[in-house]
Amino acid sequence: MIVTVTLNPAIDISYRVNNFKINKGHRVENGNKTAGGKGLNVSRVLKQLGEHPHCLGFLGGSNGKWIKRQLEIEGLEGSFTQIKEETRTCLAFIDEENSTQTELMEKCPTVSEEEKEEFLETYQQQFKKATLIIASGSLPSWLDSSFYKDMSKLAKEQNIPFILDTSGEPLKLGIEGNPFLIKPNQEELTQFAGKELKTMEDMVEVAIRICNQGVQNVLLSLGEGGAILVRKDVILKANIPSIPVVNPVGSGDSMIAGMAYSINNNLVLEECLRMACACGMANAMEEKTGFVQSQMIKQLLKEINITSID
């Protein structure tokens, strides 16, 4: 069973706003509302791929209730830790005409010491059944930046592969927990490196450094530029065709779902990368966040070219 962790879920509302302008009012169609936060997007796509993930995380207030109900409707199971504060809302404005995507992400609710302990207990209860653990997204305030590092170490002690998709300090420290895989995008890798990464060689060099620190796989996602998978023994590059993009929010999460699905089903590395890219792309072609269609994935798999880099 794949376990997903969303420490900071969100109600995601995306609006289509052509010619989005600062300091101007916009009349829009009703927003598209989903139970979001990175780990819940991953879970939704895993379900669409035929997996039955178990979702963990913190939920609170009426937003938390709405998310819980929505997950039930979608047939997703979970063991959430109830918190006193309200789960956040995140807004995305998709401007197709200018190909821009503007996001407003509310800050995290506070989590008390007892709520944190309760979560850690629930987390460790999953170890009996978990074949793979995925932790995605930002951390709620008051949780130590080393929280993912500690979670990764706990999973490693049980020989359960741990996938981490986060940024900033939690990523930096998370790497010290030796996760099985991390998935930075270019911006996150640059932030980690603390310097501009101009070429693919620059990015690969940083990814190799991370592997030497004890991370088994670095999956570097490059949006329309495809992706690079770096391991100690091999570097693979996924070259992808151009696609009609509708809403790319959640493409990174869909990519993680594709990768986790492939690992859980013992696909060879090249196919894991192909599937990861196909899922990211399929999501970008849909209106909904964290949504893929299997027919589209089948088609895209044929169009992705994987090459090895020396």
Ligand SMILES: Nc1ncnc2c1ncn2[C@@H]1O[C@H](COP(=O)(O)OP(=O)(O)OP(=O)(O)O)[C@@H](O)[C@H]1O
């Ligand atoms: N515009 C695009 N065209 C083609 N493929 C895309 C596009 N955007 C995303 N993808 C696919 O999805 C994958 C992940 O996208 P991206 O690198 O944007 O992740 P991300 O920055 O983590 O995304 P997000 O934070 O929105 O979930 C890419 O490697 C690619 O396969």
Ligand SMILES: O=P(O)(O)OC[C@@]1(O)O[C@H](CO)[C@@H](O)[C@@H]1O
């Ligand atoms: O604040 P975080 O946790 O880093 O990211 C949250 C978020 O922007 O990421 C997802 C898209 O990847 C959205 O569902 C959500 O709103």
